Amino acid sequence: MPPSFTVDLEAGFRGLIEAAGLSPAASRLIWLPLPMLLVLVAAVVGVLVTVWLERKISAAAQQRIGPEYAGALGILQPMADGLKLLVKEDVIPARADGLLFTLGPVLVVVPVILSWLIVPFGQHLLISNVGIGIFLWIALSSVQPIGLLMSGYASNNKYSLLGGLRAAAQSISYEIPLALAVLAVVMMSNSLSTVDIVDQQSGAGILSWNIWRQPVGFLVFWICALAECERLPFDLPEAEEELVAGYQTEYAGMKFALFYLGSYINLVLSALLVTVLYLGGWGFPLPVEWLASLLGQNIDAPLVQVVSATLGIVMTVLKAYLLVFTAILLRWTVPRVRIDQLLDFGWKFLLPIALVNLLATAALKLAFPAVFGG
Amino acid sequence: MPPLADLTELIVFVLLAAGVVVGSLGVVLLPNVVYSAFLLGGVFLSVAGLYLLLNASFIAAAQVLIYVGAVNVLILFAIMLVNKREPMADAPGLGLRRLLSSGVCAGLLWLLLRVAYTTPWATPGPTPLGEDAVVRLGEHFFTDYLLPFELASVLLLMAMIGAIVLARRDVFASDIGTGEAADQGLIEKARSPLLIEKTRP
Numbered sequence: 001m002p003p004s005f006t007v008d009l010e011a012g013f014r015g016l017i018e019a020a021g022l023s024p025a026a027s028r029l030i031w032l033p034l035p036m037l038l039v040l041v042a043a044v045v046g047v048l049v050t051v052w053l054e055r056k057i058s059a060a061a062q063q064r065i066g067p068e069y070a071g072a073l074g075i076l077q078p079m080a081d082g083l084k085l086l087v088k089e090d091v092i093p094a095r096a097d098g099l100l101f102t103l104g105p106v107l108v109v110v111p112v113i114l115s116w117l118i119v120p121f122g123q124h125l126l127i128s129n130v131g132i133g134i135f136l137w138i139a140l141s142s143v144q145p146i147g148l149l150m151s152g153y154a155s156n157n158k159y160s161l162l163g164g165l166r167a168a169a170q171s172i173s174y175e176i177p178l179a180l181a182v183l184a185v186v187m188m189s190n191s192l193s194t195v196d197i198v199d200q201q202s203g204a205g206i207l208s209w210n211i212w213r214q215p216v217g218f219l220v221f222w223i224c225a226l227a228e229c230e231r232l233p234f235d236l237p238e239a240e241e242e243l244v245a246g247y248q249t250e251y252a253g254m255k256f257a258l259f260y261l262g263s264y265i266n267l268v269l270s271a272l273l274v275t276v277l278y279l280g281g282w283g284f285p286l287p288v289e290w291l292a293s294l295l296g297q298n299i300d301a302p303l304v305q306v307v308s309a310t311l312g313i314v315m316t317v318l319k320a321y322l323l324v325f326t327a328i329l330l331r332w333t334v335p336r337v338r339i340d341q342l343l344d345f346g347w348k349f350l351l352p353i354a355l356v357n358l359l360a361t362a363a364l365k366l367a368f369p370a371v372f373g374g
Numbered sequence: 375m376p377p378l379a380d381l382t383e384l385i386v387f388v389l390l391a392a393g394v395v396v397g398s399l400g401v402v403l404l405p406n407v408v409y410s411a412f413l414l415g416g417v418f419l420s421v422a423g424l425y426l427l428l429n430a431s432f433i434a435a436a437q438v439l440i441y442v443g444a445v446n447v448l449i450l451f452a453i454m455l456v457n458k459r460e461p462m463a464d465a466p467g468l469g470l471r472r473l474l475s476s477g478v479c480a481g482l483l484w485l486l487l488r489v490a491y492t493t494p495w496a497t498p499g500p501t502p503l504g505e506d507a508v509v510r511l512g513e514h515f516f517t518d519y520l521l522p523f524e525l526a527s528v529l530l531l532m533a534m535i536g537a538i539v540l541a542r543r544d545v546f547a548s549d550i551g552t553g554e555a556a557d558q559g560l561i562e563k564a565r566s567p568l569l570i571e572k573t574r575p
Contacts, residue, residue, distance in 0.1 A: 029378070132432050145447050146412070146447060152454075
């Protein structure tokens with residue numbers, strides 16, 4: 001065992017396989033799909049939980065009970081929803097463009113799932129610590145509007161086309177303040193990697209989280225993330241009263257389920273990224289090192305490491321679901337904005353604010369390099 | 375490098391290269407302009423994949439962000455705003471035009487092939503920087519490539535102002551024929567309800 005033990009599942013797993021007599025290349029080949037599968041399962045389970053929360057919280061907001069017969073407290077209701085969508089007939093409208101109609105939902109979901117690549121749950125608990133980390137997410141999320149435009153166009157339906165156009169306009173408008181908010185955080189941590197961004201926020205527990213140094217950036221990022229996920233108050237592309245269901249109007253069965261899944265995966269992903277960027281990622285509100293020394297434990301001891309890694313995963317998920325809860329509560333309490341208000345808000349308010357925030361961060365970084373990451 | 379990685383790299387390269395070539399042929403040759411635009415997005419993505427193969431991950435992500443996420447989305451946006459589904463009518467002298475353009479393209483291809491075969495390429499190239507590439511790019515942007523970088527931003531600013539001038543029609547608020555001021559404020563103008571006049575008689 002190395003002197004400073006850290007939870008590194010890859011090294012452990014591959015060591016186990018190589019001890020059984022396989023070559024390093026083979027062990028790598030066996031290891032590679034495992035984290036991807038794990039994250040895919042985590043994403044889908046995250047969506048099921050979010051759908052259940054959405055149903056329960058919306059019911060509470062409207063003084064109903066919500067699902068209660070499928071499992072305890074209706075916890076199996078999302079599964080029933082999924083199963084229903086799975087066995088529904090897959091309808092392609094007669095005058096629609098079959099190829100683009102099928103490809104559209106796929107192009108919406110794939111970038112979102114790929115972005116889970118960079119979400120860290122612990123120092124080594126992520127699929128790949130790519131150096132361009134958060135930039136990869138911004139790039140991938142800009143592919144999504146193409147899928148929306150594609151499905152809007154291929155449906156051969158005016159509502160769908162309008163919804164697709166709205167989705168693309170909204171997505172490219174809010175991408176810019178989003179990227180500027182991320183840039184301010186990146187400037188403070190001197191790295192695009194999500195692991196480095198979290199590491200820079202560790203040290204003094206809750207006091208060193210980015211939310212205290214970037215309050216404006218946090219708000220801008222969260223608003224833009226909600227707009228990117230097309231959540232109310234920004235769900236213009238699928239505004240029921242105006243556009244039936246926007247680009248989803250003609251979709252049924254599994255293709256509709258892909259849109260549904262994609263939007264909820266995106267919501268959970270956005271919450272996780274807010275956690276990573278502003279709420280200290282896997283960090284506990286009190287520094288784990290300090291807690292360990294208080295309890296008289298060596299921080300490098302294997303058991304302490306396992307406990308702190310578990311604590312990290314729990315903290316990440318807890319913070320993310322707190323944000324998901326606020327998003328759901330917002331959805332069921334605030335009215336929808338108009339399309340001109342939405343674009344005005346994005347271009348004339350959020351963009352200047354994000355720019356000023358970036359400049360202020362740069363100035364503060366030059367003035368107080370110790371606090372704002374020199 | 376183990377042979378498995380080499381083989382994977384080769385297969386991925388062949389797939390991406392085929393994607394670029396077939397995709398761009400489709401962009402040029404397909405009669406439906408919407409398909410062309412979507413295929414263009416595919417070509418940009420394949421080029422990003424090629425950058426990724428060359429260990430230039432930042433360039434690859436920038437390619438996806440700028441070309442797929444901005445340029446291609448804007449092209450699609452423009453096409454769909456003027457959503458005309460009927461096929462375009464043949465322009466006069468189409469055969470001659472096609473002949474001329476294919477001649478120009480073939481000449482360009484020949485030129486590029488000639489350059490590719492006569493240049494003494496330094497293979498293997500310099501070792502990839504990997505994650506340090508971002509820092510090096512930033513250094514170059516603010517030292518020896520500062521002037522082109524700033525000029526490009528000025529060019530983009532000019533293009534943006536031009537687009538705003540064209541889009542804001544109140545700049546040309548006088549009628550070209552008569553010279554009197556034209557009412558362009560269609561959106562702000564109060565509309566008289568249609569039903570009142572019908573119920574009056």
